[in-house]
Amino acid sequence: MFLEKFGLTLAVLSLCGLGHAETDITSDTYFYGESPAVYPSPNGTGTGDWAAAYKKATALVAQMTLEEKNNLTFGIDSTSTSCVGVIGAIERLGFPGMCLQDAGNGVRMADFVNSYPSGIHVGASWNKSLAHDRGWHMAGEFRTKGVNVALGPVVAPMGRTTTDGRNWEGVASDPYLSGALAAQTVEGMQGQGVITSVKHFIGYEQELYRNPTTNSDNQTVESVSSNIDDKTMHEAYLWPFQDALKAGAGNIMCSYNRINNSYACQNSKTLNGLLKTELGFNGFVVTDWYGQHSGVGAALAGLDMAMPTGETFWGTSFTEAIKNGSVPLSRLDDMATRIIATWYQMGQDSSTYPSLGVGMPYNISGPHKIVSALTKEAKPTLFEGAVEGHVLVKNVNNSLPLKSPKLLSVFGWDATAPSQYMPSNVLATDAWEDGYEPVLSWLSAMSETSEIINEPYDFQVAFNGTLSVGGGSGANAGPYLSAPLDALQQRAYEDNTVVMWDTGANPDLLGVMEASDACLVFINAFATEGLDRSGTYDSYSDALVAKVAKTCPNTIVIIHNAGTRMVESFAENPNVTAIVFAHLPGQDSGRAIASLLYGDDNFSGKLPYTVGKNESDYPAYWHDYAVKPFELFPQSNFTEGVLTDYKWFDAKGIAPRYEFGFGLSYxxxxxxxxxxxxxxxxxxxxxxxxxxxxxxxxxxxxxxxxxxxxxxxxxxxxxxxxxxxxxxxxxxxxxxxxxxxxxxxxxxxxxxxxxxxxxxxxxxxxxxxxxxxxxxxxxxxxxxxxxxxxxxxxxxxxx
CATH class of the missing domain: 2.60.40.10 (Immunoglobulins)
Known part of the structure; x- marks a missing residue:
C-alpha cells in the first residue's frame, strides 16, 4: 500500500533495482522529500490573550545569558523530586524551574492523590461538564504537588489501530468527540494554573516500532512512519489538537513515530507549518521522553524542549551551535520565550504557586503534601465520573437493575482487588505500573517483533484483580481501590442478600449457579504502553462466560476494558441477559458498578468506539510491520483516510455488533x-x-x-x-x-x-x-x- 500511495509499483521499483528481495534501503535519505520542509520556525508573538504573557517573557529572556536560555530547553537529573522531567531554576532572575509530571488520570509516582477515570472512560461518558470538572479537580492535585506541566490529555492515539496498547489513554475513536472533551479538560486543568501537555503530536497510532530498535544484524530499525495525506491530517488527526489549542493549551508533546518519514520531534511540516503557523500556537513543544533524534535539525524544525535530558543532542553542544551560526540566536530566544511565556500565561509566577515538586519527594518517606482537602471537594466528580463511563449494551427481560436478590453469585478474576495496589514511585516501580502486571510470563518477555501476531487471543488479561486503569506512564494509584466484590458485599449486607463467589479461572459451582437469582461475571481486557494488544477478545474470558452461562439463566457480564472488546462468543447467548462495558473507572470502580447494577444510578454512557463482529470489519485492526524493502524503515499507510471507526463501517456497509455512540438506559x-x-x-x-x-x-x-x-x-x-x-x-x-x-x-x-x-x-x-x-x-x-x-x-x- 505504501508503494501504491506514492504512485509506485513493485515492478517499477524492480526495474530501478529497489524492489529486489536482496536490495536493502540503508538510509533514510531514500524517503527525503515526502514530508515538506517548512522553515524558518516562526517566532511566537503572543496573539489573543497571550499578549501580556509574551511581554513579560520577552523582558525576562532579555536578561538571560546564553547559557541560561539554553538551560531552559532541556531537562536535568534531579534527586530532590520524583518529577519525571525537571527544568532547572534561574535563581538570580526569580525563575524557580519547572516540574513536568504524568499522568492522564491523576498524579503519577505520588501518594495522597486520587485516581480518576481514564481517558476512554471520559469518552464513554460523553459529558463535557464532567470532563471539565475532572480536569479542574485533577489539576488541583498537580498544583498542590508542585507540578507545572501535567502530561495530558491524550488525543493520539485516536483509536485508528483497534489493538493499540494506548487507546485507553485517549478519549475516543472520533476526532470530534476527542477534541470536544479534550478542550474541556484543558480548560478545567489550566483553570488551576497547571499547563496541559496535549499529546502525542501526531499520527501516533501503534506501539510496535514506536521507538528505534536494533535487529539481529545489529542494524537500527527506525520508528514507524505514519504516512498521512494532507486532507486526512486536517480532517482527522489534527482536529482534536486544534480544539485543545483553541481552549488555550500551553504545551504540545511531539510523538515517537515518524510522520511521512520524518521524526515527529524534528518534523518541520507538522511543528513549524501546521502547529506554529497554521494553528498559531503560542506555547512550547516538548519531546516525548527520549524522543529527540537530532540537535540542530530538531531546533530548526520547531522543537523547544527536550526531555528528560538534552545532553545527547543539546547541552553545551547547543550553545556551540548558536555561537558558530548553525542555529540562529533568534531560534533559541524564541524557544526560551515560548517556555517562559507559558509559565506567565498560567500565572505560575505567583507567590502562591507551590515550589517545584514540593509534594513529589524522591523518597516516599520524605515530606508530603496531602490533598485531603481537595479530595472532599473532588469526591462527587470522582464518583460521577466513574458512573457515567459505564455503557450498558444488552439488557433483556429487564435483568437489570437487580431487585434485592436472595442469592447472588460472583465469578471472574476481575471482581476482586489486585494483590498489589501501590503508588508507582521511584522506590517502588514495576514494569506495568501500579500493580497491574499480568502474571503470565509470555507477556513480560514479549518484544516488539512480528511474532506477536502469531500469538492466540489469550493472555491479554489482568488475572490478578480488577482493572481500574491501564498500564504504563498514563497510570496512577489513588488512596484506595473499591473493587466490585467489596461493593457488592456491602450492598448484600444492606439487602440481606447471600453472596457467593469464585474468582478462579475454572469455577465448578453448578448448584450455586442454578440457584442464583443472578450470576455476575467480571472479566477484563488489559492494555499497556509499549505493547499493542494481541487481539480484542481472549478465549479464557470467553470460556468463563460460556461455562457460567451454560448453567445460570441470568448471567450478567461486566467487562473492564482498556480498549475495544469484541463479544461475539456470548453476545447472542440467551442466558447472557446483560452486558456492560465498564472501561477504566478509577478508584471508585466497585462503588460505581454496584450503584448501577442495583439501579441507584442509571446507565447513561455511550460507546466512544465501534464494537465489530470480526477482525476484518476494521480498516486497521493490527499494527503495521516492516516488510521488504523497508525493514529498517517501517511504514504505516493511512490509506483509509478519514474513514476511521464508524465512518468505515458506514462506507463499507458493515453491520457492527454495537455501533459508535450506542448505549442503553433503564x-x-x-x-x-x-x-x-x-x-x-x-x-x-x-x-x-x-x-x-x-x-x-x-x-x-x-x-x-x-x-x-x-x-x-x-x-x-x-x-x-x-x-x-x-x-x-x-x-x-x-x-x-x-x-x-x-x-x-x-x-x-x-x-x-x-x-x-x-x-x-x-x-x-x-x-x-x-x-x-x-x-x-x-x-x-x-x-x-x-x-x-x-x-x-x-x-x-x-x-
Whole structure:
C-alpha cells in the first residue's frame, strides 16, 4: 500500500533495482522529500490573550545569558523530586524551574492523590461538564504537588489501530468527540494554573516500532512512519489538537513515530507549518521522553524542549551551535520565550504557586503534601465520573437493575482487588505500573517483533484483580481501590442478600449457579504502553462466560476494558441477559458498578468506539510491520483516510455488533421537533486573522440545530443527543455535536447544537484552507451513529 500511495509499483521499483528481495534501503535519505520542509520556525508573538504573557517573557529572556536560555530547553537529573522531567531554576532572575509530571488520570509516582477515570472512560461518558470538572479537580492535585506541566490529555492515539496498547489513554475513536472533551479538560486543568501537555503530536497510532530498535544484524530499525495525506491530517488527526489549542493549551508533546518519514520531534511540516503557523500556537513543544533524534535539525524544525535530558543532542553542544551560526540566536530566544511565556500565561509566577515538586519527594518517606482537602471537594466528580463511563449494551427481560436478590453469585478474576495496589514511585516501580502486571510470563518477555501476531487471543488479561486503569506512564494509584466484590458485599449486607463467589479461572459451582437469582461475571481486557494488544477478545474470558452461562439463566457480564472488546462468543447467548462495558473507572470502580447494577444510578454512557463482529470489519485492526524493502524503515499507510471507526463501517456497509455512540438506559427516550437554520451568501473560505487555534472566523457559529428529547419511560435518566452531518463529498455521516441532558420521567428537554464554519467545511488541499461548499448537507439527530430518527437537509449557498 505504501508503494501504491506514492504512485509506485513493485515492478517499477524492480526495474530501478529497489524492489529486489536482496536490495536493502540503508538510509533514510531514500524517503527525503515526502514530508515538506517548512522553515524558518516562526517566532511566537503572543496573539489573543497571550499578549501580556509574551511581554513579560520577552523582558525576562532579555536578561538571560546564553547559557541560561539554553538551560531552559532541556531537562536535568534531579534527586530532590520524583518529577519525571525537571527544568532547572534561574535563581538570580526569580525563575524557580519547572516540574513536568504524568499522568492522564491523576498524579503519577505520588501518594495522597486520587485516581480518576481514564481517558476512554471520559469518552464513554460523553459529558463535557464532567470532563471539565475532572480536569479542574485533577489539576488541583498537580498544583498542590508542585507540578507545572501535567502530561495530558491524550488525543493520539485516536483509536485508528483497534489493538493499540494506548487507546485507553485517549478519549475516543472520533476526532470530534476527542477534541470536544479534550478542550474541556484543558480548560478545567489550566483553570488551576497547571499547563496541559496535549499529546502525542501526531499520527501516533501503534506501539510496535514506536521507538528505534536494533535487529539481529545489529542494524537500527527506525520508528514507524505514519504516512498521512494532507486532507486526512486536517480532517482527522489534527482536529482534536486544534480544539485543545483553541481552549488555550500551553504545551504540545511531539510523538515517537515518524510522520511521512520524518521524526515527529524534528518534523518541520507538522511543528513549524501546521502547529506554529497554521494553528498559531503560542506555547512550547516538548519531546516525548527520549524522543529527540537530532540537535540542530530538531531546533530548526520547531522543537523547544527536550526531555528528560538534552545532553545527547543539546547541552553545551547547543550553545556551540548558536555561537558558530548553525542555529540562529533568534531560534533559541524564541524557544526560551515560548517556555517562559507559558509559565506567565498560567500565572505560575505567583507567590502562591507551590515550589517545584514540593509534594513529589524522591523518597516516599520524605515530606508530603496531602490533598485531603481537595479530595472532599473532588469526591462527587470522582464518583460521577466513574458512573457515567459505564455503557450498558444488552439488557433483556429487564435483568437489570437487580431487585434485592436472595442469592447472588460472583465469578471472574476481575471482581476482586489486585494483590498489589501501590503508588508507582521511584522506590517502588514495576514494569506495568501500579500493580497491574499480568502474571503470565509470555507477556513480560514479549518484544516488539512480528511474532506477536502469531500469538492466540489469550493472555491479554489482568488475572490478578480488577482493572481500574491501564498500564504504563498514563497510570496512577489513588488512596484506595473499591473493587466490585467489596461493593457488592456491602450492598448484600444492606439487602440481606447471600453472596457467593469464585474468582478462579475454572469455577465448578453448578448448584450455586442454578440457584442464583443472578450470576455476575467480571472479566477484563488489559492494555499497556509499549505493547499493542494481541487481539480484542481472549478465549479464557470467553470460556468463563460460556461455562457460567451454560448453567445460570441470568448471567450478567461486566467487562473492564482498556480498549475495544469484541463479544461475539456470548453476545447472542440467551442466558447472557446483560452486558456492560465498564472501561477504566478509577478508584471508585466497585462503588460505581454496584450503584448501577442495583439501579441507584442509571446507565447513561455511550460507546466512544465501534464494537465489530470480526477482525476484518476494521480498516486497521493490527499494527503495521516492516516488510521488504523497508525493514529498517517501517511504514504505516493511512490509506483509509478519514474513514476511521464508524465512518468505515458506514462506507463499507458493515453491520457492527454495537455501533459508535450506542448505549442503553433503564428508561427510554424519543426525539422530535428538529429545526435547522439555513446559510445564504457566506464566504467559501475563512479570512480571519490567525490566533491560537487557527483563523478566528473558523470558529464562527453559522448554523443552529435544535430538537426535543422526551423521557418516555418511568425512571429519570440522561440521554446523549447526537448530531451527525453528511458533508457533500465526505463520509456518509460524521459527528458534529452532542448534548447530554438529564430528564425526569415523562418530561422533555430541548437540545441545541451550534455548528461552526469548521464543522461544515472540508480541507482544500489546493487552497490550503477550510472550504465551505455550496450544496445540501444531510443533518441527522438521534441516540447513536445508527439510531438517527430525525433527519433533514441544510442548504448552504456561498459566494
Amino acid at each position: 428508561t427510554t427516550f424519543a426525539f422530535s421537533g428538529l429545526k435547522v437554520s439555513s446559510v445564504d451568501g457566506i464566504a467559501a473560505y475563512p479570512s480571519g486573522v490567525i490566533e491560537q487555534g487557527g483563523q478566528v472566523d473558523l470558529w464562527d457559529s453559522i448554523v443552529k440545530v435544535t430538537a426535543t428529547v422526551e423521557n418516555t419511560g418511568s425512571k429519570s435518566g440522561a440521554e446523549v443527543a447526537q448530531l451527525y452531518v453528511g458533508i457533500p463529498g465526505g463520509p456518509v455521516r460524521q459527528l458534529r455535536g452532542f448534548d447530554k441532558v438529564k430528564i425526569a420521567a415523562g418530561k422533555s428537554a430541548e437540545v441545541s447544537f451550534s455548528l461552526t464554519r469548521r464543522d461544515l467545511s472540508t480541507w482544500d488541499v489546493t487552497a490550503q484552507k477550510w472550504h465551505l461548499q455550496s450544496g445540501e448537507y444531510k443533518i441527522y439527530v438521534g441516540s447513536s451513529s445508527r439510531d438517527l430518527p430525525l433527519t433533514t437537509t441544510l442548504k448552504i449557498t456561498t459566494n
